Amino acid sequence: MSETYQHRARKRFGQNFLHDAGVIHRILRAIHAREGEHLLEIGPGQGALTEGLLGSGAKLDVVELDRDLIPILNAKFATEPRFQLHQGDALKFDFNRLGAEPRSLRVVGNLPYNISTPLIFHLLSNAALIHDMHFMLQKEVVERLAAEPGGGDWGRLSIMVQYHCRVEHLFNVGPGAFNPPPKVDSAIVRLVPHEILPHPAKDHHLLERVVREAFNQRRKTLRNTLKALLPAAAIEAAGVDGSLRPEQLDLAAFVRLADQLAEHLSITATPDSR
Template sequence: MMHIPRKRFGQNFLRDHCVIREIVAAIGPRLSDRLLEIGPGEGVLTRELLQSGAHLDVIELDRDLVAALQQRFAGAGRLRIHAGDALKFDLRTIASEARLRVVGNLPYNISTPLLFRLFEQLDVIEDMHFMLQKEVVDRLCAGAGDDDYGRLSVMAALYCQAQHLFNVGPECFYPRPRVVSAVVRLVPHTVLPDAGLVKQVSAVVAAAFGQRRKTLRNALKGLLDESALARAGIDPRARAEELSLADYVGLSRQLHP
């Protein structure tokens, strides 16, 4: 019996096998890999990933789909199916000596909070390949001065390097979403930011982009004064979208000189 997509779970199932093969080629799974797929849905990508011979864990929230996956992949010894919410899942419970390679067609309604949940667990992640709304991928990959540059761009760059791989049209899904999708590769930095730095940068970025039409002199008022901007080498007349990640890190250092 065909599964009826549920809007509350943001379900849009990928049906184009050419795109599926393109995603797998981008991931390049190896026999020694520990893969984690978030939101396997009907298992079309799951099946291709298992062909690599790698060990695969999948996390699925929809219990009807969990039952279908258990039936479809019965006997697949390299597969473990977890019924649960990826937003609450602790990746360290399944990570072994090899770090996880995380993949998935992420529900668009939770993609940003899910990304930040994964950023908190990058110490057990080797890389990530996700299908997301193209608008989100554009923001993830944007640099200072780009039209799509914003809070997500800066915070993501603090954790990892983002690369836009290719776009995927609505016709490749069922049901068809109203937006274009894109596949992105995220590779964590060798040295990850500590919690204190993340908190400081987040505070500065939120204030700067919260009033992005204002100059930084005004947008950061109450958080950093003009002398702090000067110590960080930042022009107080500049606006949020003009500053690089390094600039924001420099500003955050001024919160506690």
Template sequence: MPHPERLTIVEADALKYDFSQLVKDGRPLRVVGNLPYNISTPLLFHLLEFGSQVKDMHFMLQKEVVERITAEPNTKEYGRLSVMIQYYCQPTFLFEVPAGAFNPPPKVTSAVFRLVPYEQKPITAKDEKALARLVAHVFTQRRKTLRNSLKGMLAEDGFEKAGVDPMARPETLTLAEFVALADQMVA
């Protein structure tokens, strides 16, 4: 290996590991992995906590999960994972990895994608925990209108102040609209 000092392999529970321990000389981390599919979502959310210390992340996951991460509004793939990952990072679908590339071949197609944490987020919520709660809540009831889904959580005039149609469904909202609604929840 030409530069072994530039590679660090850590054996630890990735869901609990403090990735900031790997930062040396203020240089941001580059995280690469073939993530275990069964813990991919909680692991991605854990890694987002260290976004300010990460240059980029390259991962392989099930293609359908990568499609959800990179999904745009008004698609069936768009959901909580799309909104929250895109709040913190710029995701890019890179390429598919067919099942035949593995031995034994899995029953799913995989894909490689990149996440680049924003140095400065394009839009910032007043309360990121409120944003996360809102997004999780509305996507558990994705067929309900926002008015019905958010009854008791958001004042009726909150929709108007946020510039969001109360009759819309969650999969039609942009990230900016989710942030506007979350900001109204804490106003």
């Protein structure tokens, strides 16, 4: 449809439209949607993945911010009874309105690089609804998501996403697969929320706080970066060597530190019983 090609990608929306048929097919194979499933596509753009997702027989909700793309998407898919279009900002979208069963929603998206991290955290706050997520992201972001302790990519994003999900870096995608081509390489990642958290924290907000403080000055030792939160004795009580740098700790160690902080705060908040 000629209308499809009249829409220019908008820089302010971070738009880079996927057009490579081989890459599209490979992504659809990785998602492997089935009839009867409930999918949510974020930022469908001109519908490169949408057609294949609907072809699986799945129910598909899509969220698109750019109003100028709405008539293009409606012209292509509005007659399909399993298709529902929501115009709006995915960062503010209430996923509960989709009426999805717990752990049933399969989320897909070629995410704009400028909102990918906050959007992933917004989705993780709704993890109880989500079965899995498949995203096209900047390759550097995927490497951070899938990182292991000890390397430079290991940080806040790795730890907080791996707290909630299993992360799989599936494959890389070059700039030529998009129009216009971005200046960076991209990659496809699969995030699967844990049914049972492998390292549950007493308070995941405290875990976020500890991780944020630790990596604010990642070249310093934990004893220095966490001194505003935890005394050296509490760090040792968590079984952590305070002379290490934050990138040397695994997720379980950060959870122990967060639990020590929870205990420390409860002790300091307890009024004198005399």
